[in-house]
Amino acid sequence: xxxLLHLEGVRAGYGAVQALNDVxxxxxxxxxxxxxxxxxxxKSTLLxxxxxxxxxxxxxxxxxxxxxxxxxxxxxxxxxxAQSPEGRRVFPRMSVRENLxxxxxVLSRANPAPQLARVLALFxxxxxxxxxxxxxxxxxxxxxxxxxxxxxxxxxxxxLDEPSLGLAxxxxxxxxxxxxxxxAEGMTVLLVEQxxxxxxxxxxxxxxxxxxxxxxxGTGAELLATKEIRDAYLGAAAH
Amino acid sequence: xTAAAEPVRALRDAALAALIAxxxxxxxxxxxxxxxxxxxxxxxxxxxxxxxxxxxxxxxxFAMLMLAGRLHAPAAPPWLARPWQQAQPYLPRGFLALAVxxxxxxxxERYELDLGILVLTYVMLGWGLNIVVGLAGLxxxxxxxxxxxxxxxxxxxxxEFGLSFWICLxxxxxxxxxxxxxxxxxxxxxRGDYLAIVTLAFGEIIRVVLLNWVSLTGGPNGxxxxxxxxxxxxxFAADADNSFAxxxxxxxxxxxxxxxxxxxxxxxxxxxxxxxxxxRRQPLGRAWExxxxxxxxxxxxxxxxxxxxxxxxxxxxxxxxxxxxxxATRQAFISPESFTFIESAIILAIVVLGGMGSxxxxxxxxxxxxxxxxxxxxLAEWRMLIFGAAMVVIMLxxxxxxxxxxxxxxxxxxxxx
Numbered sequence: 001x002x003x004l005l006h007l008e009g010v011r012a013g014y015g016a017v018q019a020l021n022d023v024x025x026x027x028x029x030x031x032x033x034x035x036x037x038x039x040x041x042x043k044s045t046l047l048x049x050x051x052x053x054x055x056x057x058x059x060x061x062x063x064x065x066x067x068x069x070x071x072x073x074x075x076x077x078x079x080x081x082a083q084s085p086e087g088r089r090v091f092p093r094m095s096v097r098e099n100l101x102x103x104x105x106v107l108s109r110a111n112p113a114p115q116l117a118r119v120l121a122l123f124x125x126x127x128x129x130x131x132x133x134x135x136x137x138x139x140x141x142x143x144x145x146x147x148x149x150x151x152x153x154x155x156x157x158x159x160l161d162e163p164s165l166g167l168a169x170x171x172x173x174x175x176x177x178x179x180x181x182x183x184a185e186g187m188t189v190l191l192v193e194q195x196x197x198x199x200x201x202x203x204x205x206x207x208x209x210x211x212x213x214x215x216x217x218g219t220g221a222e223l224l225a226t227k228e229i230r231d232a233y234l235g236a237a238a239h
Numbered sequence: 240x241t242a243a244a245e246p247v248r249a250l251r252d253a254a255l256a257a258l259i260a261x262x263x264x265x266x267x268x269x270x271x272x273x274x275x276x277x278x279x280x281x282x283x284x285x286x287x288x289x290x291x292x293x294x295x296x297x298x299x300x301f302a303m304l305m306l307a308g309r310l311h312a313p314a315a316p317p318w319l320a321r322p323w324q325q326a327q328p329y330l331p332r333g334f335l336a337l338a339v340x341x342x343x344x345x346x347x348e349r350y351e352l353d354l355g356i357l358v359l360t361y362v363m364l365g366w367g368l369n370i371v372v373g374l375a376g377l378x379x380x381x382x383x384x385x386x387x388x389x390x391x392x393x394x395x396x397x398x399e400f401g402l403s404f405w406i407c408l409x410x411x412x413x414x415x416x417x418x419x420x421x422x423x424x425x426x427x428x429x430r431g432d433y434l435a436i437v438t439l440a441f442g443e444i445i446r447v448v449l450l451n452w453v454s455l456t457g458g459p460n461g462x463x464x465x466x467x468x469x470x471x472x473x474x475f476a477a478d479a480d481n482s483f484a485x486x487x488x489x490x491x492x493x494x495x496x497x498x499x500x501x502x503x504x505x506x507x508x509x510x511x512x513x514x515x516x517x518x519r520r521q522p523l524g525r526a527w528e529x530x531x532x533x534x535x536x537x538x539x540x541x542x543x544x545x546x547x548x549x550x551x552x553x554x555x556x557x558x559x560x561x562x563x564x565x566x567a568t569r570q571a572f573i574s575p576e577s578f579t580f581i582e583s584a585i586i587l588a589i590v591v592l593g594g595m596g597s598x599x600x601x602x603x604x605x606x607x608x609x610x611x612x613x614x615x616x617x618l619a620e621w622r623m624l625i626f627g628a629a630m631v632v633i634m635l636x637x638x639x640x641x642x643x644x645x646x647x648x649x650x651x652x653x654x655x656x
Contacts, residue, residue: 053538077541085539091532093645094525102529105522106541153541 002065004029004188005050005157009059010069012049019045021212022059027157027190032183034191034199034220036233037209043192044086046209047159050190051083052076064156077106082155084146086162086192092135096126099134099145103152112152119148122178140171147178158182160191164198176202196233200224208233246305253301260296264289331599338505342498352497354613356504356569360562361609363508365589365601367558370515372587373596374524375551376531378435381422381442382586385415385556387449387578389563394462394573395455404468408564415560416553418445423552427545430534442583449575461574468568470499500569507565511558512598518554519648527551528596528648585609592633594640603641 003026012020019042027033037043049056052073061069068076077083082103091099100119104112120127123144129137134145143163150158160179164172176198183189193199200206200220208216208229216223223229269289275281341347341355364386371379392411396402402410426437449456456462467475473483475496483499484491518524526547529537537544567573589608593600611629615622633641 051539072543073538074541074543077539082541083539085536089533089536089539091529091536093532094528098525098528098648101522102525102537102542103540105526149540 006062010056011058012054012056019212025207032189032203034203034206036196041209042212047161080156082150082153083159084150088142088146090134090142090145095131097130099149100152103149106153115152119151123148140167158189164195249301249304253297256300257293257297260293264292352501356501358609359504359508361605362602363511363562364586365605366511367555368586368590369601371551371555372590375527380435380439380583383578383582384442384445385559386563387445388415388418389560390567390573393564393567394465397466411564412557412560416557419552419556420549423549446575446578463572465567465571504565507561594642597642600640600642
């Protein structure tokens with residue numbers, strides 16, 4: 001049985017800067033896989049490369065058995081990948097509802113109402129703010145909106161880039177429990193996080209990215225127990 | 240700008256402004272060359288004028304800084320605020336009723352109607368550019384190019400092939416839209432300032448081509464004798480066989496044609512408005528606005544940014560083409576001189592002053608800018624000065640434009656519009 005997402009020897013970068021070097025990883029159907037690493041390790045680049053920007057210079061990216069490394073971004077998203085980008089990037093002058101509807105754009109003709117109801121059930125806070133401009137939301141609400149917007153396209157794989165960025169611990173907890181609930185309903189998630197402690201606790205498996213290379217892989221619990229990980233990414237707070 | 244800065248700082252700032260003014264005005268105003276009695280050029284100093292100008296700059300900057308806190312947001316007095324808020328939804332309808340009834344009003348003469356046609360032409364151009372700049376957020380400084388394409392398309396098709404206005408009108412729009420796509424392709428990757436520069440160049444290229452391709456466009460002589468439109472085959476000419484006046488049993492009057500042209504441009508402008516409002520509720524219009532807000536997020540959502548940008552360029556350009564065809568048929572004569580950069584700048588000013596994306600704001604701004612400058616025509620050389628000062632004041636008082644709030648395109652059912 002082949003994995004939902006399979007990367008093999010992927011290299012990518014911006015101009016002369018090589019951001020990803022020979023990256024191989026796989027995400028099985030129904031898993032939460034996390035990618036941890038320091039600033040500039042290439043975590044975000046990896047997610048962007050999945051979406052085709054920048055393009056992979058070498059290696060193969062297969063999604064549900066199909067090679068996607070040569071497809072344009074919108075075609076990749078159409079296959080069932082959705083991303084909540086780093087820094088949330090909601091459309092500030094548009095209402096929450098309009099933001100969510102933008103997420104369903106990929107589905108072209110399908111009626112977005114049932115999926116909208118599902119997203120609002122997952123994040124009831126968004127329902128209260130439906131007609132509010134997205135720029136007036138709090139950081140946590142904007143993160144919910146970014147994830148909700150990604151879910152509107154009914155993806156098979158959800159890419160989350162730093163969902164805990166700049167949020168209060170209580171809000172992060174809320175977001176992470178939503179991710180757990182999504183996964184329990186069958187969503188496959190690839191999560192990029194700086195908050196390694198939280199991410200590894202949530203994820204089934206994890207990969208450690210250092211300078212564009214995967215240096216370690218294992219289950220969340222295994223990685224959490226590794227001394228190098230604790231020293232490098234968990235810091236004093238985890239002791 | 241800090242609210243009411245302390246006087247010392249304001250004085251220092253004002254002195255700096257006066258210094259800059261001196262640097263500018265000393266060579267521009269201070270040194271004047273006159274032809275002397277013996278025919279030779281004489282240099283004459285006008286330093287008292289320079290002193291006046293620097294003094295005005297000093298006083299103006301000082302007053303502006305001291306009033307800074309009070310200048311912003313002139314809140315309506317309480318007794319007016321509520322009625323004003325309640326009246327706002329009816330404002331567009333009021334304007335529409337006024338526009339429709341205008342030719343029937345007693346004090347409206349030919350001059351006022353001509354002015355109305357001019358204003359409506361700019362309202363339409365403003366609404367067209369609003370799609371590109373206000374909704375899709377693509378700063379286009381060469382919009383007049385599509386206006387020119389539409390005008391020349393109609394003029395050439397009508398004079399060379401004798402096609403009627405009603406066939407040429409859609410053709411002019413399609414041709415302009417085609418040029419919009421043509422411009423769109425090379426600038427797909429450009430944003431902000433870079434996009435502005437390339438579109439500016441594009442506008443100039445079209446004008447220079449029109450000026451130099453003499454065999455097709457007549458060059459600087461332009462195209463004259465462009466046929467006038469008729470109404471279902473009824474002509475508005477005085478000596479026509481099948482004339483409008485005759486058919487309806489009226490006395491011939493040249494004002495009939497003016498009224499007809501007025502309603503024609505009103506209909507075209509309303510078509511632009513209607514299409515824009517409809518599209519805003521469609522996925523395409525939403526994608527334009529999302530593109531304005533955040534292009535990267537759009538890509539992350541799988542929106543085809545190429546198609547989205549090209550449709551914005553094409554539809555915006557198409558409406559400019561319609562307006563251009565109307566312009567050509569109304570003037571009966573066109574030359575490259577009508578399509579200079581200043582036209583693009585005025586249309587863009589209308590969109591920005593109106594509040595980027597607001598249909599009502601664009602209409603009001605067009606009325607103020609075009610109608611206003613026309614009203615001040617008697618003041619001759621002071622006109623542009625007033626125009627500039629008015630723009631500065633509007634931008635200081637209402638930095639987001641006259642109508643700066645954006646109405647959501649979808650609402651809860653039952654919520655008032």
